[in-house]
Amino acid sequence: MTPLTISNADARRLFLHSHALSGPHAEPHAAEDTLTLVRRLGFVQLDSINTVERAHHLILFSRTPHYRREHLEMLHHDETALFEHWTHDASLIPIEFYPHWRHRFQAAKARIKENPRWQDRIGPDGAKVIRNVRARIRREGGLMARDFEDKGKGAWWGWGPSKTALETLWRTGELAIARREGFEKVYDLAERVIPEPIRGERPSRTATTDWACREAMTRLGLATPQELAAFWKLVSIDRAKAWAVAALKRKEIVDVLVEGADGTLRPALAPADIEDCLHAAPPPPEEMRFLSPFDPAIRDRKRAERLFGFDYRIEVFVPEAKRRYGYYVLPLIEGDRFIGRADVKAHRGEGRLEVKGIWLEPGMKLAKSRERAVLRALTDLGSFTGTPEIDADAALRRTKAG
Secondary structure (H helix, E strand, C coil), X not given: CCCEEECHHHHHHHHXXXXXXXXXXXXXXXXXXXXXXXXXHCCEECCCCCCCCCHHHHHXXXXXXXXXXXXXXHHHHHCCCEEEEECCCEEEEEHHHHHHHHHHHHHHHHHHHCCHHHHHHHCCCHHHHHHHHHHHHHHHCCECHHHCCCXXXXXXXXXXXXXXXXXHHHXXXXXXXXXXXXXXXXXXXXXXXXXXXXXXXXXXXXHHHHHHHHHXXXXXXXXXXXXXXXXXXXXXXXXXXXXXXXXXXXXXXEEEEEECCCCCEEEEEEECCHHHHHHHCCCCCCCEEECCCCCCCCCCHHHHHHHHCCCCCCCCCCCHHHCCCCCCEEEEEECCEEEEEEEEEEXXXXXXXXXXXXXXXXXXXXXXXXXXXXXXXXXHHHHHHCCCEEECHHHHHHHHHC
């Protein structure tokens, strides 16, 4: 049977819909709406950089401008509807997914034990350090790295022996993150954080592989086995490939060919009802939006370039003299196209949102209507970040001048 060919326009539309960038905005936006959105995305990445707004808040704001930060904190801290752990990076994840992380906990035990750098951090008496940290938390309740004298360099980011013990116990599942205070982790016993019914579930490796691949496919719309494995970082590529072979035989998924932005066709996998999915996916709104550099829609840089023709790299860790654009550059999306990027900084003390530069993609012009759309997007962003004064005139003039 000849695989279905999916046009680039259809692939973009399905991809953006799968990433919750096409739906109507809930207004007013309640905590339950935030939980629904995180469940739909699968997780929301955490990041400490606050140049414009922390990644988790900006990711959700980009999808619903009525999002409120306190709802995410309430869902994690108070209602335990979310837990914090690793996907491809530190993330907030729906609590019902927690049982599938048990296999990650087991893998972390072996990896940490064999990692010389990890052992150097905890020191020659690592077992004693872990016992002492565990005992203090059991006795005193949730603690931060700063609560230990050997916290290492820096107020909370240093990796002394006790911080290493905290991370060891968290990454292997004995501890959980009860909350964050000023973005610092508060570690507590998993038994005091994770509800017992969920903590008691023991899915098999096969069940977790099936869950991870099916749920990744649902959230991606179109994917290769490599992309399925990368979504949660819970299963290996080999396991994802084996799952795909079995799922194809069961006719749960089908082979397709996806047209890239350059017109080339690339094989991928799709749900068996892909034609219905394509029919149901609405076009994204034409409004202009800024995305976080850590947004799930552009997390896979090669996929973003292949599907949208958008070559994006974050330059936070690039020395200033070598940056092409700037420190914290936000992708700018209009409808189903990435039309450019902007280097933005929120000066909260001054209530000012500074736009250091705007760069449009080749072939894009800053016509009056597009300029107004950019300013509306900046106004919305400034309102959300508490920086309502928009300082963008110079950047806009340079963009128009070419």
